[in-house]
Amino acid sequence: MSEAARQAWPTVRSIPVSAVTDAKPPGRLRPARLEQVAGSSGTGRDTTGGGTATGVGTAGAKPSAGSASSAGSASSGTHARANPAAELGFSGDPGQHGDAGDGMLHAQRAWDATLATNRLDNLGVNAERQRLVIKDVTAAVGLLVDGWPADVRACVQSVIDHTDVSVLALDLGNLDGAGDVLDDLAARYPDRVAVWRVAERPHWRGGTATWGESRAKLLRLDESDVHVLMETSIVLRGDGLTPLxxxxxxxxxxxxxxxxxxxxxxxxxxxxxxxxxxxxxAVRRSAALSALPEDANYGRNADLELSLGLRGELVVPQGALPVERLGTHDVQADYRERESQRNYDGVLRMLSAS
Structure with missing residues (x-):
């Protein structure tokens, strides 16, 4: 690669943003819900605004004591029942469909329908539904690269292998040759990987580039509807981004x-x-621009401050995502504790104000 292609900006702040990318609202996303409990990445059947969602994780559970299947045994004690169908409004005649207004019968039918729907979920229908939901939604992964080249390669390669989203990487100082790894990946996948290089080293490794300023720059360089914050110690073992x-x-x-x-x-x-x-x-990029704590030197607890600054529902999908952490990137212990506490003080102030 030529020296010109490897040229780095002096600082994060000096990287130009060619356009104002937050001038218009994301037209492909539904309006953010402020009140309802978000449906998970499961079936989307939870529309009650509270309680436990009837999603993949709960549909296989047994009915509670108040459900149709337990009500009959509670009313009849321990004796055998001559015609248990009658307790649900049936006469026992195969052609008799019971009282349509019977609450227990309605509950049983709803329960059966839920089980049937979740069987379809298990067959991959839900995954296909999610792909259709995001068909016209643009998304990009934002990475801050601060060393650990082997982890950087594994992280970026996993996004390439398991998703269709692009990767926006900000290399801070080419520490340990991690920037060289990015150069190689960008050359191999020019349509998927974009790299911005700065000579400035990260604050948490003795430099001046801060987490907040670096993350804010990635948000402004992105033009997607959904921006994915991802650490280079995280790898995907499958499509862990579509549910998010x-x-x-x-x-x-x-x-x-x-x-x-x-x-x-x-x-x-x-x-x-x-x-x-x-x-x-994964976050609505337009919402993250106003909520990100740009003055945070270090990311730990600053991500929680970002969460608390967002207006709307924050959710974790039902079911385990195919995601793995390669290991904790160690930094200087006294710096880590000092900056983590400073960020957490900000979190506590936001909690007390809410």
């Missing part, structure tokens, strides 16, 4: 691999969650 992008297209403001309750740090989800981690998160 589909959830956003259907009304969530963001969807992620992992949810968390910032009040106590515990994992949250699946379903609606208070916050999402930024290791793998």
């Amino acid at each position: 992008v589909a959830a956003v297209a259907e009304g969530a403001v963001a969807a992620g691999w992992r949810g968390v309750d910032p009040a106590d740090g515990r994992e949250a989800g699946p379903g609606r969650v208070p916050a999402l981690t930024g290791d793998l998160m």
Whole structure:
């Protein structure tokens, strides 16, 4: 590759943005829901706005004590029943369809329909539905590259192999030759990988490029409807992005691999969650532009601050996504603790204000 092709911008700030990419709302996404509990990446049958979604993860459970299948046994005690069909409004005659207004009968029919629908989900119908939902939705993965070249190669290659989305990579200082790996990938997949190189090193590795400014630059360089924040320590073992992008297209403001309750740090989800981690998160790009904490030096807990700044539903899809973490990228311990606490103080201020 020529020296001109490898030329780097001096700083993240100096990278030009050729157009104002947030001037118009994303026309391919449904309006963000502010009140309802988001349907998961499952069947989308949860329209109640609360409670547990009737999705892939719950449809196989047994009916509760108040359901049709348990009501009959509760009313008859321990004795054998001569005509159990009568308890559901049937006479026992095969041609008799029962009382259409009977609540227990309606519940049983709904339960049977749910099971049948989920059998179709298991056959891949739901995956096909998701692909149709995002057919006209544009999405791109944004990566901050700060070393660990082997992980960078595995991460980008997994996106290429398992999805159709593009990769926007910001190389900070070509640490450990990670920028050279990006150059190779961009040469092999010119229609899928775009790279911006800066001489500035990342703040968390002794430089001046901050997480917030770098992430904001990637958002402004992107022109997609949905922007995917992804860490280079994450790899896909299958299409782990379609469920996230589909959830956003259907009304969530963001969807992620992992949810968390910032009040106590515990994992949250699946379903609606208070916050999402930024290791793998799909977000409406137009919404992220105004919510991203651009003054954050370091990403840990700044991703939670981003989540809390978004107006709308944050969701974790039902079912395990084919996603794997390669390992934790270690940084200087005292820096990590200092910056993490500074970011978390911002999270606590947002929680107290809400």
